[in-house]
Amino acid sequence: MPKFDTVVINGVLVSASDVSSNCIGIKDGKITVLAERFSDDDLRGAEVIDAEGAYVMPGGVDGHVHLCQDLQTGPHGLGGRCADDFLTGSRSAMCGGTTTIITFATQTRSEPDRSLLGVVGRYKARADATGSYIDYGFHVIIVRDDGDVLEEEMPRLVSEWGITSCKLFLTYETQRLSDKQLLNVMYEARKNRITTMIHAENGDAIEWLTDKLEERNKIAPYYHAWSRPPAVEGEATNRAIALAELIQNPILFVHIGSALAMKNVRKAQTRGLPVYAETCPQYFNLTWNDLKKFHDPSCFENSKMICSPPPPPDASDADELYLGLHNGTFTIFSSDHCPFRYDDPHGKPTGVLEHAESMTGEPEPESCLDGHALCDLVSRKTGAFKFIPNGIPGVETRLPLLYTTALQTGRISPQKFVELTSTNPAKLYGLYPRKGSLMPGADADIIIWHPDHSFVPFSLTNDRLHHNVDYTPYEGQQFTNWPRYTLSRGQVVYRNGQITGKVGYGQYLKRGQSQLATAQGRKQDPRRVADWLYE
Structure with a gap:
């Protein structure tokens, strides 16, 4: 043998x-x-x-991948639908050197989705329906703070499913939590040692800025960036850090896109707080100018570049973000692969189909679902950025981009490359040393x-x-x-x-507790921390 x-x-x-x-x-x-x-x-x-x-x-371990998600929240029920399922998404990942993906099982505010266990079961069925080329796991997105569900089901997410991370939103009308709701969920997550991931943008500020832009008829895809300047991420990171410190809950900020937010994270880390951060390729390789690269700023094709947070205004932020990779401010480097097609009515064209003014004098949205009719429509219309699904593909290009722009240029060492893209995600999400190591x-x-x-x-x-x-x-x-x-x-x-791989070879991963996201046992300042919560 x-x-x-x-x-x-x-x-x-x-x-x-x-x-x-x-x-x-x-x-x-x-x-x-x-x-x-x-x-x-x-x-x-x-x-x-x-x-x-x-x-x-x-x-590679990519801890931030969206597959099989439906976000049909627009007036006509179109909204966004992820273009990749587990077959195509895992295929793309492995061809770019990623061997483990962690995707999202998404709770909604509808009554059938009160049960987190039910949500996870439905997403597992979606994975089983196609199979995966590589191993995968789930985070759960929580958009409700039902006390009975959190208290009963969070321990079972850990024990039955090996799900030890959840994601919470400070933006998006259908997903964001108020500060009180955020505290409710973080409090239960802390009790179960579930890593709390935070999408930090100030939703109220974004809505206010969007209203002001609409008053000035600045609704083309390019103005998505104007509605989300770095300040809205900066405010939200500061607020989330304060709330997490109050109840001593470790947090991970996902897809940090600005030097301003990165500095907030670095300051918290310097104070010894268990605050971690993720960033993504788009913040190093794109800028606001990429939101007007197709023909002119009002061209709807620029919707292909929309993600949230948007890329920074110019390349100067990227220089600072590279420093954050080098000095450890960023714990992990993920793709935030959130794929929407441009030729699909459930993809980027939603920004036209759901916008009443763009559809004035046009057939009903259902009549534009044919490929030729849809192509003609989006070629003539500006649409409105607030209806465009936020997200870009990147699971396959994540590692080669970082290799090209950071490793080969000497901005980071080979060891730091592995730490950011494989070892730290495995440690953070309870997979190390099975994943993320060569031992x-x-x-x-x-x-x-x-x-x-x-x-x-x-x-x-x-x-x-x-x-x-x-x-x-x-x-x-x-x-x-x-x-x-x-x-x-x-x-x-x-x-x-x-x-050369076979779909279905990938296995579901039950994960353990995070080896990184732990509260530190140092003396706490009673002016900042509610220690009495745990007496």
Whole structure:
């Protein structure tokens, strides 16, 4: 019987702490041995992968991916529908070097969705319906503060489903929580050691600014950015930090997009608070100018670039955000893959179909669902940014973008790359050391890059990608490397541009408690903290 199923040789192994020249032995889906070299006997019968001096890293862990979500909240019930399901989303992820994704099971405010367990069960059924190429887990989005549900079901989310994280919103009318509701949910999350993720934008400020823009007829997609200047993220991060400190609840800010919000996080961390932060590729590679790149600022095609928070006003924020990657302000680097098609009435065109003024004199929205009619409509209309689904695709480009813009330029080290994209997400979300490591006993989730000296840089086009979206916001961007091999639990699922994995191979992951998001046991200031809550 062969000693190993697969071995990786001649690679530069990178962990979150070290760089070495070891080889990897894999058996039954696990890393079993790290060695300086293998003998001929060791290699006999094994598949040998020669890394040819390239970086070998733990597979990417993307802790922020939206799949199979319906956000049909517009006046005509169209709203947004995620273009990717678990099949297409996981396929795209693995082709970009990601071997674990954590997606969202979304509660709504409708009465049938009071039960968080019911919500999770329905999303698991969606995953089962298609299968996944790679391993996956769930966060739960909570938009209600029903005391009986939180008290009864949060412990069961942990024990029965291994769901140890929840996401809360400070914006979006259908999802945001008031400060009191936020405290109610965070309080129960703290009792169950559930990591609290916060989407921090001031919803009231955004609505007020949107109203003022509409009064001035500034409704084209470009003005989405004007409705969400960095100040609304800055205020919301400050407020959430104050509330979390009050009840001593660790929090993670998702998709921090501005230097202003990053500085708020850094200040809290300097005071010793358990405050963590995530950022995403769009905040390093896009700016407000990208919201007017198609033809002119009023062109509806600019809706392809809309996400929330929007990219920063100019590239100066990106320079500061890179510093946040380098110095540890940012704990993780995720994609926030939130895919909406441009040729789908449940995608970006919702911004026209749900906008009454744009539809004046036009057929009813249901008559525009044909592809040609929809294309004609959006080519003639400005639409209104407030009806456009917020989100862009990026699960496949996350790692290659960071490699190109940060690792290869020397802005971050190889170890920091692994820490941000794999090890820290695994630790934060209760998957380490099974995921996010190259140590013996870990799942053999591995990325092998191309040797830098032999890789031919290319300009990205959407047809190279494997998602179910008809565009990429990074069209034309130069890439200087891309994963050559992706291994998921020992199986080569992507090799030299070809998919070799099988849908359904991915397993659901029950996660443990976070190894990072813990309150620190230092003396608390009674002027800031309600210690008596836990007496």
